[in-house]
Amino acid sequence: MYKDEMIQLHQFLVYVLKFLAEDDQIRNDCSEYITLKISPHHIHKTKAEHKHAIFVLCKIISQVMAEKDENAIPENVRNSLSDLVTRSESEINAD
Template identity: 45%
Template sequence: MQKDELIQLHTLLAQIKRHLESQSSDYDFSEYGSLSISPVHIHRSKADHKHAIFVLGNHLASIISEDELSGIGRTSVRMQEFAERTGRHSPISNN
């Protein structure tokens, strides 16, 4: 995926996050917030945006999952694995 495509995906996930926050204040996006990156930070690396997508995607998936056995629940677990892997600054092409 190209950097501009990652930024578009990051933008979509951030919009979903804002929508959920407007519906309820019960959601805690502090882990994503601690990354200090948003889709408008186009100067940040492709790896930074990819990590933010996985962290935010994991949290969004866990919010909408009913249980760990659902398809969405498995997606949440997989996103967490990706977030952990990219957080270790694994060798990722910065195209």
């Protein structure tokens, strides 16, 4: 996937998260994403950083959906997303 496509996906996931979560919940759930200090508008960030942000957003979205409906996202999928976040973080730190 090209970097500009990653940025578009990143923006889409931000919209999805805002749609799913109430304002107070977003502040609580998104602390991991907020600490990344990367948004879709930061086009100077690397492709790997946007990829990591995408994985973090996917993980948060799956958690929000699971809180609303336990059967919405299987636990093994949420665990796999957590693993992806960890792996992508280590890739960024290796660079």
